[in-house]
Amino acid sequence: MSAKYRVVVAGCGGMANKWVDYAQGRNDTEIVGLVDIKQAFAQAMAERKGLTCPTFTSLQVALAETGANLVFDITIPSSHYSIGSTALEQGCHVFGEKPLAESMEECLSIVKLAERTGRTHAVMQNRRYDGRIRALRRLMSDGHIGRTGFIGADFFIGAHFGGFRDAMSSPLLLDMAIHTFDQARYLSGANPVSVYCHEFNPPGSWYEGNAAALCIFEMSDGSLFNYRGSWCAEGAITSWEAQWRITGEYGTAIWDGIGEPYAEIVAPNDQTGKFIRDYVRVDGGLVQLNNEFHEGCLDEMFAALDEGRKPETDCSDNIYSMAMVLASLESARLGQKVLIADMMK
Structure with missing residues (x-):
């Protein structure tokens, strides 16, 4: 049976380890793709975590081929807008590391896009x-x-x-x-x-x-x-x-x-x-x-999706911190x- 949450992880650097470990601990979640600008990094993550999912250098291709409905954005800050907007446009929810984006124009654009698509974009505010x-x-x-x-x-x-x-x-x-x-x-x-x-x-x-x-x-x-x-x-x-x-x-x-x-x-x-x-x-x-810190914030993000509400750190709230x-x-x-x-x- 297909998992409720089919996750593509964008960005396979050090911080991604926490996110992948968390997802692997959930019965309703499956990691279906790994994306990194350097495919070797994605492949190394797959080997490190015992994943058999495909790896990609393009988020668009990954979403098209995997049928994902959720993206973990753990890329560098300058990529957050392109990753977040691409995922939302493709019908996926987004859980991302801070910052929401690098400019207020980009932040406002993501908030409007999430509202238009009816998808969630939540930001990691672990503290x-x-x-x-x-x-x-x-x-x-x-x-x-x-x-x-x-x-x-x-x-x-x-x-x-x-x-x-x-x-x-x-x-x-x-x-x-x-x-x-x-x-x-x-x-x-x-x-x-x-x-x-x-x-x-x-x-x-x-x-x-x-x-x-x-x-x-x-x-x-x-x-x-x-x-x-x-x-x-x-x-x-x-x-x-x-x-x-x-x-x-x-x-x-x-x-x-x-x-x-x-x-x-x-x-x-x-x-x-x-x-x-x-x-x-x-x-x-x-x-x-x-759970506390990263895991606690992820608990809240997933609970919000389950309950059909906005998470505490939804982009529409987080934009004020930005x-x-x-x-x-x-x-x-x-x-x-x-x-x-x-x-x-």
Whole structure:
């Protein structure tokens, strides 16, 4: 019997291993083709994973010959638009690595194409699928700190990648910041309204482009999101999940990106006349997920298809996280605040 989900994998580099392993663990999913610009890479993946499916250098040919209904897009960012649009036009759903595409014009085009074809295009935002950040969001949504006024995220890591990132014009904003931006949207449940961004390259940086940035976002719920980040920060590094401080009417929620989140809120006793009030701690604990990170996001993508709904990271939602990245770059270039609505036209 043919599997419910017949998958063509586009892009057979290192990250593809996680996606292939996940698909092979599902009873309703079959990998029916592997595509890579270098067919030897696709053949090596097939041998490594014990796959007997054909390999291709053309996605169009692969879709025509395999009868696939789902494409995993794990290609380089510059290929995401062509892979995603080709797959959608051929009637396939798409699950892809970030970014959705490299320009806002391409991102908007994919969103419109997915809507026109009635197919799903979902983006891998794996950092949403972490029991700790879900617990942090629960602290907020349960009302412990009241209405949110400020969300701050610090990301400081000295990442010696070598290779293409060292030569990028904006390595932090283009390659990494979308994770933290998307986390902020997830936590707040709000979308960006505007951004002022200053990016720079600190002394001692081994990057050719700007490896640090400061961003202030106005959000649709009236709160502010402040991002401070550097990819050339040596010593006292943060978690890859960033360090978070969220202030509300009644208290503050904290997550260091490593342990479990907690909140300190105003104690319920009468504190009339006190200069600094007493606080009580509320532990956030963990939210239990069947799978976390990549596997958790893939769980949600497949569940959405099964249930006939849009996944949490559908392109129509993810485009706002992409807009945060692209508007930040535009703000840094212009040296002024940029309205997100202007980016979405």
